[in-house]
Amino acid sequence: MTATRMTRQRREILDALDTRDFRSAQSWHEHLRSEGSTVGLATVYRALTALADAGEVDSVVSESGETLYRRCEAGEEHHHHLRCRVCGRAVEIDVPSFESYAAAIATEHGYAEISHTIELTGVCPACAARDRG
Amino acid sequence: MTATRMTRQRREILDALDTRDFRSAQSWHEHLRSEGSTVGLATVYRALTALADAGEVDSVVSESGETLYRRCEAGEEHHHHLRCRVCGRAVEIDVPSFESYAAAIATEHGYAEISHTIELTGVCPACAARDRG
DNA sequence: AGCGTGACTGATAATCATTGTCAATAAGGA
DNA sequence: TCCTTATTGACAATGATTATCAGTCACGCT
Numbered sequence A, B: 001m002t003a004t005r006m007t008r009q010r011r012e013i014l015d016a017l018d019t020r021d022f023r024s025a026q027s028w029h030e031h032l033r034s035e036g037s038t039v040g041l042a043t044v045y046r047a048l049t050a051l052a053d054a055g056e057v058d059s060v061v062s063e064s065g066e067t068l069y070r071r072c073e074a075g076e077e078h079h080h081h082l083r084c085r086v087c088g089r090a091v092e093i094d095v096p097s098f099e100s101y102a103a104a105i106a107t108e109h110g111y112a113e114i115s116h117t118i119e120l121t122g123v124c125p126a127c128a129a130r131d132r133g
Numbered sequence C: 001a002g003c004g005t006g007a008c009t010g011a012t013a014a015t016c017a018t019t020g021t022c023a024a025t026a027a028g029g030a
Numbered sequence D: 001t002c003c004t005t006a007t008t009g010a011c012a013a014t015g016a017t018t019a020t021c022a023g024t025c026a027c028g029c030t
Helices: A008-016 A025-034 A041-053 A098-109 A125-132 B008-016 B025-034 B041-053 B098-109 B125-132
Strands: A057-061 A067-071 A080-084 A090-093 A112-123 B057-061 B067-071 B080-084 B090-093 B112-123
Touching (some): A008 A025, A008 A041, A025 A067, A041 A057, A080 B098, A098 A112, A098 B080, A112 B098, B008 B025, B025 B067, B041 B067, B057 B080, B098 B112
Parallel strands (some): A080 A112, B080 B112
Antiparallel strands (some): A080 A090, A112 B112, B057 B067, B080 B090
16 A cells, blocks of 8 residues: 655656756756756655656666666657657657567567667757767 | 788687677687687687778677677678577568668757667577576 | 696686665655 | 655776886887
């Protein structure tokens, strides 16, 4: 009968996540601190992994092995991103017919419990301009 | 004028890599040791990252953030995998028309220097059978 | 074949992200 | 308000990867 409690920290984290950028747990933590919050790093990690498990945030593993988080659109079941390698800004993209394609390939090879990852990364217009600046 | 030198260690690593499985650097190191090699862990890491940079091995980042390596087919430019989450066994798959699709999406959003990742993971027939056994 | 130089190696320390620990705190139902 | 216990936060611990650095050896040159 133990529900999850809505604490000040969780509220803060949920609020902070209300953006369009992918950031690491550490980065979200810094961000929260800079806004005056006093949340601990471990708490941020715990909250983010819990939210990711619950499907409330998207998480991707970057090329360097860090896990990046971002709040995702409510109700969306499964989707993919075009993410900026520099600032983390991401847009959701549509990959038509990939689900069925993946399922077909999987059965063809006898693999079960299939899941897939599609990530496009690049440099967004703003960061490209900053580079040249 | 400093070319890369072909040392005993590198030969051993190249030889060991001649399989179809994705394994972490640590796992390859263990494997080499169990075969009687005396290579150091750091050397395995260095060789694998160098080979990955040179495009001679495939590398993917697993869900847990580990980097996994596997020798890739000579001459293949870019490809994707259906990989077993349990044993690492992988088959190369073909994702028709994805390259051009990725490029289109990228320009549509103004992103530059696009790269993409597509990974299918599942449980291979052998591991599924072992689970049930 | 013998030399010399600098790339390579391996043991180990250092780093970085993430998770575990545990006493103190505070949600939220009674 | 009171009690139970989920949650927190400071810090230690872990696990993967990278940096250090003195010793080694590949290999072009003579």
